[in-house]
Amino acid sequence: MQNNFPNEGMSVIVKTITRFTVWLIFLYGLYIVIHGHLSPGGGFAGGVIVALSYVHLTLAYGKNFVLDRINKFAMNSLEAIAAILIVLTGIVGLWLVGRFLANFLGIGTLYTLLSAGYIPILNIFICVKVGMGLYLVFYYLASFKPQEG
Amino acid sequence: MILYIMCFFLFLVGIYGAITKRDLIKIILAIGIMGYSVNLFLVLLAYRSGALIPILVEGLNIPPNMMVDPIPQALVLTSIVIELGITALMAALAIRIYQKYDTFDITKIRRLQG
Amino acid sequence: MPVDIWLYFILGFMIIGSIASLEIKNILSSIITIGVVGLGLSLAFLFLGAPDLALVQFVFEILCVIILIRAFAKRSIEVRALRRDVPETIVAIIILLSIFVLSIFALADLPSFGKPIVRVAERYLANAGAETGSQNIVTSVILNYRIYDTLGEVTVLFTAILGSFTVLRKLGRKKRHAE
Numbered sequence: 001m002q003n004n005f006p007n008e009g010m011s012v013i014v015k016t017i018t019r020f021t022v023w024l025i026f027l028y029g030l031y032i033v034i035h036g037h038l039s040p041g042g043g044f045a046g047g048v049i050v051a052l053s054y055v056h057l058t059l060a061y062g063k064n065f066v067l068d069r070i071n072k073f074a075m076n077s078l079e080a081i082a083a084i085l086i087v088l089t090g091i092v093g094l095w096l097v098g099r100f101l102a103n104f105l106g107i108g109t110l111y112t113l114l115s116a117g118y119i120p121i122l123n124i125f126i127c128v129k130v131g132m133g134l135y136l137v138f139y140y141l142a143s144f145k146p147q148e149g
Numbered sequence: 150m151i152l153y154i155m156c157f158f159l160f161l162v163g164i165y166g167a168i169t170k171r172d173l174i175k176i177i178l179a180i181g182i183m184g185y186s187v188n189l190f191l192v193l194l195a196y197r198s199g200a201l202i203p204i205l206v207e208g209l210n211i212p213p214n215m216m217v218d219p220i221p222q223a224l225v226l227t228s229i230v231i232e233l234g235i236t237a238l239m240a241a242l243a244i245r246i247y248q249k250y251d252t253f254d255i256t257k258i259r260r261l262q263g
Numbered sequence: 264m265p266v267d268i269w270l271y272f273i274l275g276f277m278i279i280g281s282i283a284s285l286e287i288k289n290i291l292s293s294i295i296t297i298g299v300v301g302l303g304l305s306l307a308f309l310f311l312g313a314p315d316l317a318l319v320q321f322v323f324e325i326l327c328v329i330i331l332i333r334a335f336a337k338r339s340i341e342v343r344a345l346r347r348d349v350p351e352t353i354v355a356i357i358i359l360l361s362i363f364v365l366s367i368f369a370l371a372d373l374p375s376f377g378k379p380i381v382r383v384a385e386r387y388l389a390n391a392g393a394e395t396g397s398q399n400i401v402t403s404v405i406l407n408y409r410i411y412d413t414l415g416e417v418t419v420l421f422t423a424i425l426g427s428f429t430v431l432r433k434l435g436r437k438k439r440h441a442e
Contacts, residue, residue: 045319110396110398141241152271162285189308225316237427
Protein backbone atom coordinates (compact mmCIF):
# COMPACT_ATOMS: atom_id res chain seq x y z
CA MET A 1 0.00 0.00 0.00
CA GLN A 2 1.06 3.54 -0.57
CA ASN A 3 2.55 5.48 2.31
CA ASN A 4 1.22 9.03 2.50
CA PHE A 5 3.50 10.04 5.34
CA PRO A 6 7.01 8.98 4.31
CA ASN A 7 8.78 11.47 6.57
CA GLU A 8 7.31 10.30 9.85
CA GLY A 9 8.54 7.44 12.01
CA MET A 10 11.93 5.79 11.97
CA SER A 11 14.53 5.08 9.30
CA VAL A 12 14.08 3.07 6.09
CA ILE A 13 15.80 0.02 7.57
CA VAL A 14 13.35 -0.14 10.47
CA LYS A 15 10.39 0.32 8.14
CA THR A 16 11.53 -2.48 5.84
CA ILE A 17 12.08 -4.88 8.73
CA THR A 18 8.71 -3.92 10.18
CA ARG A 19 7.00 -4.92 6.95
CA PHE A 20 8.26 -8.48 7.50
CA THR A 21 7.75 -8.78 11.24
CA VAL A 22 4.47 -7.08 12.00
CA TRP A 23 2.16 -9.70 10.50
CA LEU A 24 4.17 -12.48 12.17
CA ILE A 25 3.50 -10.85 15.54
CA PHE A 26 -0.19 -10.43 14.65
CA LEU A 27 -0.54 -14.07 13.59
CA TYR A 28 1.24 -15.22 16.72
CA GLY A 29 -1.28 -13.29 18.80
CA LEU A 30 -4.17 -14.95 16.97
CA TYR A 31 -2.55 -18.35 17.45
CA ILE A 32 -2.23 -17.73 21.20
CA VAL A 33 -5.91 -16.75 21.37
CA ILE A 34 -7.28 -19.65 19.35
CA HIS A 35 -5.17 -22.22 21.21
CA GLY A 36 -5.96 -20.69 24.61
CA HIS A 37 -7.67 -23.81 25.91
CA LEU A 38 -4.93 -26.16 24.69
CA SER A 39 -1.67 -24.44 25.57
CA PRO A 40 -0.50 -21.56 27.80
CA GLY A 41 -1.97 -18.26 26.76
CA GLY A 42 -5.51 -17.14 26.24
CA GLY A 43 -7.46 -14.01 25.52
CA PHE A 44 -5.48 -11.64 27.67
CA ALA A 45 -1.99 -12.54 26.47
CA GLY A 46 -3.13 -12.87 22.85
CA GLY A 47 -4.97 -9.57 22.96
CA VAL A 48 -1.92 -7.76 24.20
CA ILE A 49 0.24 -9.37 21.51
CA VAL A 50 -2.24 -8.15 18.88
CA ALA A 51 -2.10 -4.69 20.46
CA LEU A 52 1.71 -4.86 20.42
CA SER A 53 1.67 -5.50 16.68
CA TYR A 54 -0.27 -2.25 16.22
CA VAL A 55 2.13 -0.50 18.60
CA HIS A 56 5.03 -1.83 16.52
CA LEU A 57 3.48 -0.37 13.38
CA THR A 58 2.81 2.96 15.12
CA LEU A 59 6.35 3.26 16.44
CA ALA A 60 7.95 2.41 13.11
CA TYR A 61 5.71 4.33 10.69
CA GLY A 62 4.23 7.15 12.76
CA LYS A 63 0.68 7.42 13.99
CA ASN A 64 -0.83 9.04 10.86
CA PHE A 65 0.11 6.00 8.78
CA VAL A 66 -1.93 3.78 11.10
CA LEU A 67 -4.82 6.23 11.32
CA ASP A 68 -5.01 6.27 7.53
CA ARG A 69 -5.90 2.58 7.57
CA ILE A 70 -7.78 2.05 10.80
CA ASN A 71 -10.60 4.24 11.97
CA LYS A 72 -10.18 5.32 15.58
CA PHE A 73 -13.93 5.48 16.11
CA ALA A 74 -14.26 1.93 14.78
CA MET A 75 -11.65 0.68 17.24
CA ASN A 76 -13.38 2.47 20.08
CA SER A 77 -16.74 0.96 19.25
CA LEU A 78 -15.24 -2.47 18.59
CA GLU A 79 -13.98 -2.49 22.17
CA ALA A 80 -17.40 -1.62 23.55
CA ILE A 81 -19.13 -4.14 21.26
CA ALA A 82 -16.82 -6.90 22.49
CA ALA A 83 -17.70 -6.03 26.08
CA ILE A 84 -21.41 -6.20 25.23
CA LEU A 85 -20.92 -9.53 23.43
CA ILE A 86 -19.39 -11.06 26.57
CA VAL A 87 -22.52 -10.13 28.51
CA LEU A 88 -24.72 -11.39 25.66
CA THR A 89 -22.94 -14.75 25.83
CA GLY A 90 -23.93 -14.85 29.47
CA ILE A 91 -27.53 -14.06 28.65
CA VAL A 92 -27.63 -16.82 26.03
CA GLY A 93 -26.40 -19.19 28.74
CA LEU A 94 -29.16 -17.93 31.03
CA TRP A 95 -31.72 -18.52 28.32
CA LEU A 96 -30.58 -21.99 27.20
CA VAL A 97 -29.23 -23.54 30.39
CA GLY A 98 -30.68 -21.50 33.22
CA ARG A 99 -27.58 -19.91 34.74
CA PHE A 100 -25.90 -16.65 33.78
CA LEU A 101 -22.69 -17.37 31.80
CA ALA A 102 -23.32 -21.10 31.76
CA ASN A 103 -21.69 -23.30 29.12
CA PHE A 104 -24.38 -23.66 26.47
CA LEU A 105 -22.29 -25.52 23.89
CA GLY A 106 -21.19 -29.12 23.92
CA ILE A 107 -17.86 -29.97 25.50
CA GLY A 108 -16.53 -31.90 22.52
CA THR A 109 -13.57 -34.20 22.64
CA LEU A 110 -10.65 -33.33 24.88
CA TYR A 111 -7.33 -32.34 23.27
CA THR A 112 -8.86 -31.15 19.99
CA LEU A 113 -9.10 -27.58 18.72
CA LEU A 114 -12.91 -27.44 18.59
CA SER A 115 -13.63 -28.35 22.18
CA ALA A 116 -14.32 -26.79 25.57
CA GLY A 117 -17.66 -25.25 24.66
CA TYR A 118 -17.76 -21.48 24.90
CA ILE A 119 -14.19 -20.96 26.15
CA PRO A 120 -12.69 -20.21 22.68
CA ILE A 121 -15.55 -17.79 21.90
CA LEU A 122 -15.01 -15.89 25.15
CA ASN A 123 -11.25 -15.88 24.46
CA ILE A 124 -11.83 -14.18 21.10
CA PHE A 125 -14.12 -11.53 22.63
CA ILE A 126 -11.64 -10.85 25.43
CA CYS A 127 -8.83 -10.60 22.87
CA VAL A 128 -10.69 -7.93 20.88
CA LYS A 129 -11.62 -5.99 23.99
CA VAL A 130 -8.20 -6.02 25.66
CA GLY A 131 -6.26 -5.47 22.44
CA MET A 132 -8.28 -2.53 21.18
CA GLY A 133 -8.53 -0.91 24.61
CA LEU A 134 -4.83 -1.08 25.40
CA TYR A 135 -3.82 0.07 21.93
CA LEU A 136 -6.11 3.08 22.23
CA VAL A 137 -4.62 3.92 25.65
CA PHE A 138 -1.17 3.79 24.09
CA TYR A 139 -2.34 5.96 21.21
CA TYR A 140 -3.90 8.62 23.42
CA LEU A 141 -0.93 8.73 25.80
CA ALA A 142 1.55 8.99 22.94
CA SER A 143 -0.31 11.62 20.95
CA PHE A 144 -1.30 13.85 23.88
CA LYS A 145 -0.01 17.37 23.45
CA PRO A 146 0.10 19.58 26.56
CA GLN A 147 -0.87 22.82 24.86
CA GLU A 148 -4.20 21.48 23.56
CA GLY A 149 -6.68 21.87 26.41
CA MET B 150 10.27 -19.31 54.57
CA ILE B 151 13.26 -17.25 53.43
CA LEU B 152 11.56 -16.83 50.07
CA TYR B 153 8.47 -15.36 51.76
CA ILE B 154 10.66 -12.96 53.74
CA MET B 155 12.48 -11.83 50.61
CA CYS B 156 9.14 -11.33 48.87
CA PHE B 157 7.89 -9.22 51.78
CA PHE B 158 11.11 -7.21 51.65
CA LEU B 159 10.33 -6.43 48.00
CA PHE B 160 6.92 -5.17 49.12
CA LEU B 161 8.60 -2.94 51.72
CA VAL B 162 10.90 -1.52 49.04
CA GLY B 163 7.75 -0.52 47.17
CA ILE B 164 6.26 1.15 50.25
CA TYR B 165 9.55 2.95 50.87
CA GLY B 166 9.45 4.39 47.36
CA ALA B 167 5.81 5.39 47.64
CA ILE B 168 6.21 7.30 50.92
CA THR B 169 9.60 8.93 50.56
CA LYS B 170 9.90 9.87 46.89
CA ARG B 171 8.73 13.28 45.72
CA ASP B 172 8.56 12.43 42.04
CA LEU B 173 5.17 11.33 40.70
CA ILE B 174 6.76 8.93 38.19
CA LYS B 175 8.78 7.27 40.96
CA ILE B 176 5.60 6.83 42.99
CA ILE B 177 3.90 5.12 40.03
CA LEU B 178 6.89 2.79 39.67
CA ALA B 179 6.84 2.04 43.42
CA ILE B 180 3.17 1.02 43.24
CA GLY B 181 4.14 -1.28 40.37
CA ILE B 182 6.82 -2.90 42.53
CA MET B 183 4.26 -3.55 45.28
CA GLY B 184 2.03 -5.25 42.71
CA TYR B 185 4.89 -7.51 41.56
CA SER B 186 5.63 -8.68 45.09
CA VAL B 187 1.99 -9.46 45.89
CA ASN B 188 1.61 -11.48 42.67
CA LEU B 189 4.79 -13.40 43.36
CA PHE B 190 3.73 -14.10 46.95
CA LEU B 191 0.43 -15.67 45.89
CA VAL B 192 2.15 -17.91 43.36
CA LEU B 193 4.86 -18.88 45.87
CA LEU B 194 2.17 -20.07 48.29
CA ALA B 195 0.64 -22.28 45.60
CA TYR B 196 3.81 -24.06 44.50
CA ARG B 197 4.21 -27.75 45.23
CA SER B 198 7.73 -29.10 45.04
CA GLY B 199 8.33 -31.43 42.14
CA ALA B 200 4.90 -30.78 40.64
CA LEU B 201 4.07 -30.31 36.99
CA ILE B 202 2.34 -27.42 35.25
CA PRO B 203 -1.48 -27.64 35.33
CA ILE B 204 -1.97 -28.70 31.71
CA LEU B 205 -3.32 -32.10 30.80
CA VAL B 206 -1.30 -34.12 28.31
CA GLU B 207 -2.80 -36.65 25.94
CA GLY B 208 -1.82 -40.20 26.82
CA LEU B 209 -0.31 -39.29 30.20
CA ASN B 210 -2.56 -39.71 33.22
CA ILE B 211 -1.08 -37.24 35.70
CA PRO B 212 -2.55 -37.65 39.21
CA PRO B 213 -4.11 -34.46 40.64
CA ASN B 214 -1.63 -34.24 43.49
CA MET B 215 1.26 -33.94 41.05
CA MET B 216 0.10 -30.61 39.58
CA VAL B 217 0.49 -27.01 40.77
CA ASP B 218 -2.54 -25.32 42.29
CA PRO B 219 -4.30 -23.46 39.44
CA ILE B 220 -6.58 -21.15 41.46
CA PRO B 221 -3.95 -18.62 42.66
CA GLN B 222 -2.61 -18.56 39.11
CA ALA B 223 -6.04 -17.61 37.80
CA LEU B 224 -6.39 -14.86 40.41
CA VAL B 225 -2.92 -13.48 39.68
CA LEU B 226 -3.70 -13.45 35.96
CA THR B 227 -6.61 -11.16 36.78
CA SER B 228 -4.42 -8.98 38.93
CA ILE B 229 -1.68 -8.53 36.31
CA VAL B 230 -4.18 -7.34 33.70
CA ILE B 231 -5.79 -4.85 36.07
CA GLU B 232 -2.36 -3.52 37.10
CA LEU B 233 -1.63 -2.42 33.55
CA GLY B 234 -4.96 -0.59 33.34
CA ILE B 235 -4.26 1.16 36.62
CA THR B 236 -0.74 2.10 35.51
CA ALA B 237 -2.18 3.66 32.35
CA LEU B 238 -4.75 5.58 34.39
CA MET B 239 -2.09 6.88 36.77
CA ALA B 240 0.13 7.89 33.85
CA ALA B 241 -2.76 9.83 32.31
CA LEU B 242 -3.41 11.63 35.60
CA ALA B 243 0.30 12.44 35.98
CA ILE B 244 0.42 13.92 32.48
CA ARG B 245 -2.58 16.13 33.25
CA ILE B 246 -0.93 17.29 36.50
CA TYR B 247 2.27 18.06 34.59
CA GLN B 248 0.30 20.11 32.10
CA LYS B 249 -1.30 22.18 34.86
CA TYR B 250 1.66 22.67 37.18
CA ASP B 251 4.71 22.14 34.91
CA THR B 252 6.31 19.79 37.43
CA PHE B 253 6.22 16.24 38.76
CA ASP B 254 7.34 17.30 42.25
CA ILE B 255 4.46 16.64 44.64
CA THR B 256 5.45 19.34 47.16
CA LYS B 257 5.40 22.04 44.48
CA ILE B 258 2.04 20.81 43.22
CA ARG B 259 0.60 21.58 46.61
CA ARG B 260 2.15 25.04 46.68
CA LEU B 261 0.93 26.18 43.27
CA GLN B 262 -2.69 25.41 43.95
CA GLY B 263 -5.36 27.94 43.02
CA MET C 264 19.66 -27.14 40.72
CA PRO C 265 16.51 -27.08 42.87
CA VAL C 266 13.89 -24.42 42.33
CA ASP C 267 14.70 -22.69 45.63
CA ILE C 268 18.20 -21.70 44.60
CA TRP C 269 17.00 -20.18 41.34
CA LEU C 270 14.30 -18.26 43.17
CA TYR C 271 16.76 -16.85 45.75
CA PHE C 272 18.85 -15.58 42.86
CA ILE C 273 15.88 -14.09 40.96
CA LEU C 274 14.34 -12.48 44.05
CA GLY C 275 17.65 -10.93 45.10
CA PHE C 276 18.01 -9.62 41.57
CA MET C 277 14.51 -8.15 41.72
CA ILE C 278 15.15 -6.46 45.07
CA ILE C 279 18.40 -4.89 43.85
CA GLY C 280 16.70 -3.82 40.62
CA SER C 281 13.80 -2.19 42.47
CA ILE C 282 16.07 -0.24 44.78
CA ALA C 283 18.15 0.85 41.80
CA SER C 284 15.11 1.96 39.84
CA LEU C 285 13.89 4.02 42.77
CA GLU C 286 17.26 5.68 43.35
CA ILE C 287 18.47 6.36 39.79
CA LYS C 288 18.17 10.05 38.90
CA ASN C 289 17.52 9.68 35.18
CA ILE C 290 13.88 8.80 34.61
CA LEU C 291 14.43 6.83 31.39
CA SER C 292 16.93 4.49 33.10
CA SER C 293 14.49 4.14 35.96
CA ILE C 294 11.65 2.98 33.70
CA ILE C 295 13.91 0.54 31.87
CA THR C 296 15.11 -0.91 35.18
CA ILE C 297 11.51 -1.51 36.27
CA GLY C 298 11.00 -3.36 33.01
CA VAL C 299 13.93 -5.62 33.85
CA VAL C 300 12.42 -6.32 37.28
CA GLY C 301 9.15 -7.31 35.61
CA LEU C 302 10.97 -9.68 33.27
CA GLY C 303 12.65 -11.24 36.32
CA LEU C 304 9.18 -11.79 37.75
CA SER C 305 8.18 -13.52 34.51
CA LEU C 306 11.20 -15.84 34.87
CA ALA C 307 10.20 -16.60 38.48
CA PHE C 308 6.69 -17.57 37.31
CA LEU C 309 8.25 -19.94 34.80
CA PHE C 310 10.21 -21.68 37.57
CA LEU C 311 7.10 -21.87 39.76
CA GLY C 312 5.17 -23.90 37.20
CA ALA C 313 2.97 -21.13 35.81
CA PRO C 314 3.65 -20.74 32.08
CA ASP C 315 0.38 -18.85 31.57
CA LEU C 316 1.44 -16.22 34.05
CA ALA C 317 4.95 -16.04 32.62
CA LEU C 318 3.57 -15.31 29.15
CA VAL C 319 1.06 -12.74 30.40
CA GLN C 320 3.58 -11.00 32.65
CA PHE C 321 6.19 -10.86 29.87
CA VAL C 322 3.81 -9.33 27.33
CA PHE C 323 2.19 -6.89 29.74
CA GLU C 324 5.56 -5.74 31.04
CA ILE C 325 6.68 -4.84 27.53
CA LEU C 326 3.50 -2.86 26.87
CA CYS C 327 3.81 -1.17 30.28
CA VAL C 328 7.37 -0.06 29.56
CA ILE C 329 6.39 1.26 26.13
CA ILE C 330 3.44 3.20 27.59
CA LEU C 331 5.53 4.70 30.39
CA ILE C 332 8.36 5.69 28.04
CA ARG C 333 6.01 7.29 25.52
CA ALA C 334 4.16 9.08 28.29
CA PHE C 335 7.05 10.40 30.32
CA ALA C 336 10.35 10.26 28.47
CA LYS C 337 9.63 13.21 26.20
CA ARG C 338 8.71 15.45 29.08
CA SER C 339 11.41 14.70 31.59
CA ILE C 340 14.32 13.14 29.83
CA GLU C 341 16.74 15.51 31.55
CA VAL C 342 18.46 14.43 34.72
CA ARG C 343 16.49 15.84 37.60
CA ALA C 344 17.88 16.26 41.07
CA LEU C 345 15.05 16.59 43.55
CA ARG C 346 16.35 17.38 46.99
CA ARG C 347 15.34 14.87 49.61
CA ASP C 348 14.44 15.27 53.26
CA VAL C 349 17.02 13.24 55.16
CA PRO C 350 15.11 13.03 58.51
CA GLU C 351 11.94 11.88 56.77
CA THR C 352 13.81 9.17 54.90
CA ILE C 353 15.53 7.93 58.08
CA VAL C 354 12.24 7.74 59.99
CA ALA C 355 10.61 5.88 57.10
CA ILE C 356 13.45 3.36 56.92
CA ILE C 357 13.34 2.74 60.69
CA ILE C 358 9.57 2.14 60.64
CA LEU C 359 9.77 -0.15 57.61
CA LEU C 360 12.60 -2.17 59.15
CA SER C 361 10.61 -2.68 62.34
CA ILE C 362 7.65 -3.88 60.26
CA PHE C 363 10.07 -6.22 58.48
CA VAL C 364 11.31 -7.72 61.77
CA LEU C 365 7.74 -8.22 63.00
CA SER C 366 6.74 -9.83 59.69
CA ILE C 367 9.27 -12.62 60.19
CA PHE C 368 7.20 -14.00 63.08
CA ALA C 369 3.99 -13.74 61.08
CA LEU C 370 5.41 -15.43 57.98
CA ALA C 371 6.72 -18.34 60.07
CA ASP C 372 3.14 -19.55 60.56
CA LEU C 373 2.47 -20.03 56.86
CA PRO C 374 2.82 -23.47 55.27
CA SER C 375 6.42 -23.96 54.21
CA PHE C 376 7.48 -23.54 50.61
CA GLY C 377 6.57 -26.47 48.39
CA LYS C 378 3.87 -27.92 50.66
CA PRO C 379 0.64 -26.04 49.96
CA ILE C 380 -2.76 -26.66 51.50
CA VAL C 381 -4.92 -27.63 48.53
CA ARG C 382 -8.62 -28.33 48.99
CA VAL C 383 -10.70 -26.80 46.21
CA ALA C 384 -8.06 -27.26 43.58
CA GLU C 385 -8.02 -31.04 44.05
CA ARG C 386 -11.53 -31.20 42.64
CA TYR C 387 -10.70 -28.85 39.79
CA LEU C 388 -7.55 -30.76 38.89
CA ALA C 389 -9.34 -34.11 38.96
CA ASN C 390 -12.49 -33.12 37.06
CA ALA C 391 -11.53 -30.18 34.83
CA GLY C 392 -10.91 -32.29 31.76
CA ALA C 393 -14.23 -34.10 31.98
CA GLU C 394 -16.33 -31.12 33.07
CA THR C 395 -15.09 -28.32 30.86
CA GLY C 396 -13.25 -30.07 28.03
CA SER C 397 -10.34 -27.68 28.31
CA GLN C 398 -6.83 -29.06 28.32
CA ASN C 399 -5.32 -26.04 30.06
CA ILE C 400 -6.68 -26.09 33.60
CA VAL C 401 -5.88 -22.43 34.31
CA THR C 402 -8.03 -21.42 31.35
CA SER C 403 -10.81 -23.70 32.53
CA VAL C 404 -10.66 -22.05 35.96
CA ILE C 405 -10.71 -18.46 34.70
CA LEU C 406 -13.27 -19.01 31.94
CA ASN C 407 -15.56 -21.68 33.32
CA TYR C 408 -15.39 -22.28 37.07
CA ARG C 409 -14.69 -18.68 38.02
CA ILE C 410 -16.12 -16.84 35.04
CA TYR C 411 -17.68 -14.16 37.26
CA ASP C 412 -14.18 -13.13 38.37
CA THR C 413 -13.23 -12.62 34.74
CA LEU C 414 -16.42 -10.69 34.06
CA GLY C 415 -15.59 -8.36 36.95
CA GLU C 416 -12.02 -8.06 35.74
CA VAL C 417 -13.15 -7.07 32.25
CA THR C 418 -15.42 -4.48 33.85
CA VAL C 419 -12.57 -3.06 35.94
CA LEU C 420 -10.24 -2.94 32.95
CA PHE C 421 -12.95 -1.26 30.85
CA THR C 422 -13.49 1.33 33.58
CA ALA C 423 -9.77 2.03 33.96
CA ILE C 424 -9.33 2.48 30.20
CA LEU C 425 -12.44 4.67 30.04
CA GLY C 426 -11.03 6.74 32.91
CA SER C 427 -7.79 7.38 31.09
CA PHE C 428 -9.70 8.36 27.93
CA THR C 429 -11.74 10.80 29.99
CA VAL C 430 -8.68 12.32 31.62
CA LEU C 431 -6.80 12.65 28.34
CA ARG C 432 -9.49 13.86 25.96
CA LYS C 433 -9.60 17.37 24.62
CA LEU C 434 -12.10 19.95 25.82
CA GLY C 435 -15.67 18.77 26.13
CA ARG C 436 -18.06 19.65 23.35
CA LYS C 437 -20.16 21.95 25.47
CA LYS C 438 -17.27 23.96 26.86
CA ARG C 439 -15.69 24.46 23.44
CA HIS C 440 -18.98 25.75 22.15
CA ALA C 441 -19.21 28.34 24.92
CA GLU C 442 -15.81 29.91 24.19
